[in-house]
Structures are given as structure tokens and as C-alpha cells.
Amino acid sequence: MENLSPESSWLSLVLTALMFVTAAASVDAQTRMPALQPNMPIIINAESSEFDFTNNHLVFHGLRLDQGTLGVKADLAETDKLDFENGMWILTGNVVVVADNAVLYCDKARLRFVNHQLISAELTGEPARFEQTTGESDRVNSGEANSIIYKLTAGTLQLTDNARFSDGTNKISGDMITYDLQARRLTAGSGNSGPVKILIEPPRREKQQNSIP
Numbered sequence: 001m002e003n004l005s006p007e008s009s010w011l012s013l014v015l016t017a018l019m020f021v022t023a024a025a026s027v028d029a030q031t032r033m034p035a036l037q038p039n040m041p042i043i044i045n046a047e048s049s050e051f052d053f054t055n056n057h058l059v060f061h062g063l064r065l066d067q068g069t070l071g072v073k074a075d076l077a078e079t080d081k082l083d084f085e086n087g088m089w090i091l092t093g094n095v096v097v098v099a100d101n102a103v104l105y106c107d108k109a110r111l112r113f114v115n116h117q118l119i120s121a122e123l124t125g126e127p128a129r130f131e132q133t134t135g136e137s138d139r140v141n142s143g144e145a146n147s148i149i150y151k152l153t154a155g156t157l158q159l160t161d162n163a164r165f166s167d168g169t170n171k172i173s174g175d176m177i178t179y180d181l182q183a184r185r186l187t188a189g190s191g192n193s194g195p196v197k198i199l200i201e202p203p204r205r206e207k208q209q210n211s212i213p
Contacts, residue, residue: 036152037068038117042084046077056080063091070118071098072111084113097121097150102157102181104130104150121150130157132181141167143179155182163188 047062063077075093089111097104097111104121106128112120129144143166145159156178159165163177165186174188 036117037070038115040068042067042116058082067118069099072096072118074109084116087113089113095123097123099150099152101135102130102132102150104128104148104157106148118152120152123148123150127162134184139168141165141179141184143177145177156180 043066044060045064045066046060049061050059052058058079058081060077061075063072063074065072065077072091073094073096074091075095076091078090079087081087091109091111092107095104095106095109097106097109099118104123105125106123107125108123110122111118124147127144127146128148130142130148130150132141133139134141143157143159143164145163146161147159149158149160150156151158159177159179160175162173163175164171164173165177165179165188166172172186172188177186177188179186
């Protein structure tokens with residue numbers, strides 16, 4: 001990412017402070033980093049599968065993969081080996097990744113497994129997007145970008161290329177947005193697409209009914 005200009009750096013600091021203040025008051029036990037579960041079994045269900053032992057290539061149609069609180073769905077999944085100690089999976093078509101309180105949607109994803117657990121997911125789409133429930137009624141944090149990198153070990157989402165984030169009321173856009181799922185904090189940076197933009201909506205007020213004299 002390019003170095004931020006003084007103006008955009010100032011905006012990033014303001015943005016980070018704003019999100020920290022609004023988030024810190026509502027962090028609870030449900031807002032935590034996605035738990036890694038290397039000791040949990042991985043269960044694969046599929047509508048059909050193809051095994052090419054000559055080329056060491058596996059294909060699953062209508063994939064459903066579960067491991068504890070982790071869930072993955074896709075129209076098509078491909079891998080060069082059924083090995084979760086150090087393996088890469090390519091998913092295409094209506095991809096959904098669920099990890100604790102975050103749900104991600106995209107057109108295509110690359111999932112990397114190490115030591116029997118999902119370490120990272122690289123998602124692309126037009127756009128790829130995510131939603132996170134906050135434990136508060138009707139409150140959802142969401143974001144979208146053409147590319148999202150989900151690092152499960154750090155519990156962070158890195159949104160690049162037309163990145164946008166919303167807490168349900170306020171909206172932020174920038175060249176790159178990094179969101180911490182556990183702390184509910186984000187940083188945003190400017191780049192070739194322009195400066196960081198922040199839209200802060202005024203609080204809603206109920207209309208006062210005119211009293212009858």
C-alpha cells in the first residue's frame with residue numbers, strides 16, 4: 001500500500017479512534033477471534049466427486065465442509081490432495097465461509113489448511129463480502145471489496161480494491177481496509193482510488209407529534 005498523505009493519515013487516525021470508541025463499549029464474549037480447532041474432525045459432504053489418481057486431482061460438486069464452528073460451502077471444490085496437514089483448496093461458485101460470528105460470501109476462494117486447520121482464505125468477487133453479528137439486536141457490521149484476505153490465526157479481514165465497511169449506520173470506503181473481528185477495530189488507507197471517505201449519518205430522532213391545545 002502506498003504511503004498515506006498527511007490528510008489521509010489524519011483521517012485514518014480519526015477513523016480508528018471513532019471505531020474503537022464505538023466498539024469497545026459493546027465487545028462481549030460472543031465477539032471473539034474464530035477459534036482454531038485442529039483436534040476437531042473435518043467432515044466433507046458433496047453431491048458428487050471425481051478422483052483422478054493419475055494426475056492426483058480431486059473435484060467435489062456441491063461441497064459442504066464442516067469442522068466444529070467452521071463451515072464452508074461451494075458449487076465446486078478442487079484440490080491436489082485430500083490432505084489437511086498442508087493443503088490448498090480452490091472453491092468456485094456461491095462460496096460461503098462461516099467461522100464463529102462472521103460469514104463471508106464470494107465467487108472464488110483459495111483456502112489454505114495447515115496442521116489440520118484452516119489458516120487463511122483468499123476471497124475474490126464482484127464484490128466479495130462479509131457480515132458479522134455483534135451480539136446486539138439488529139446490529140450487523142459488514143464490508144465488501146473485490147478481494148478479501150481472511151487470516152484466521154489473527155482474526156482479521158483485509159479488504160482491498162473498492163473496499164467498503166459499514167456498522168449499519170456509518171460507512172467508510174478506501175483503497176484498503178483492515179478489520180479486526182475480535183476487537184471490532186479497523187484501519188483504512190488511501191491509494192490510487194482516492195482518499196479515505198467517511199459518511200456519518202445523523203442519529204435518528206422520532207418525529208414529535210404536535211399536541212392539540
